[in-house]
Amino acid sequence: xxxxxLVRKSRISGxxxxxxxxxxxxLLILAVLFYALAFPVWQIRLTGTQTSAIAHxxxxxxGDSENPGDSYSFSYEFTDTHEHHYxxxxxxxxTTVYNDGDHVAIWYMPDDPTRFVTDLQVMLASIFSAIxxxxxxxxxxxxxxxFIRPFxxx
Numbered sequence: 810x811x812x813x814x815l816v817r818k819s820r821i822s823g824x825x826x827x828x829x830x831x832x833x834x835x836l837l838i839l840a841v842l843f844y845a846l847a848f849p850v851w852q853i854r855l856t857g858t859q860t861s862a863i864a865h866x867x868x869x870x871x872g873d874s875e876n877p878g879d880s881y882s883f884s885y886e887f888t889d890t891h892e893h894h895y896x897x898x899x900x901x902x903x904t905t906v907y908n909d910g911d912h913v914a915i916w917y918m919p920d921d922p923t924r925f926v927t928d929l930q931v932m933l934a935s936i937f938s939a940i941x942x943x944x945x946x947x948x949x950x951x952x953x954x955x956f957i958r959p960f961x962x963x
Contacts, residue, residue, distance in 0.1 A: 850934040
């Protein structure tokens with residue numbers, strides 16, 4: 810009697826390969842978002858110098874045409890450790906939290922005081938970094954349980 814040779818089936822099926830690719834792609838997107846958005850804030854916060862600045866309203870943010878006066882971009886006035894006075898506008902960050910004349914904690918880079926972050930930006934980076942870290946851990950656990958663990962048992 811003729812028995813055909815045994816053909817070993819690959820342990821990685823097409824569905825598993827697609828699932829692995831999707832999870833790894835999402836992890837890559839999370840890493841790129843962290844590097845582009847949160848990493849500069851954390852770098853300035855951890856290696857920069859803290860000081861107090863006075864917030865000055867500069868202009869109404871572009872997206873608030875239907876409710877003018879809701880959020881503003883600000884310029885921040887502060888003095889660095891070398892007693893140089895700066896007033897730097899930050900038009901890329903709009904908020905309703907600060908008012909004109911508020912004292913705000915900021916961190917700036919000593920070699921380039923134009924690179925700075927406010928305490929509100931640090932708080933938002935903390936929240937989004939925590940959410941991203943939780944999502945990454947969940948994805949890594951799913952990746953391990955679905956794709957790595959079955960191979961270790963075999």
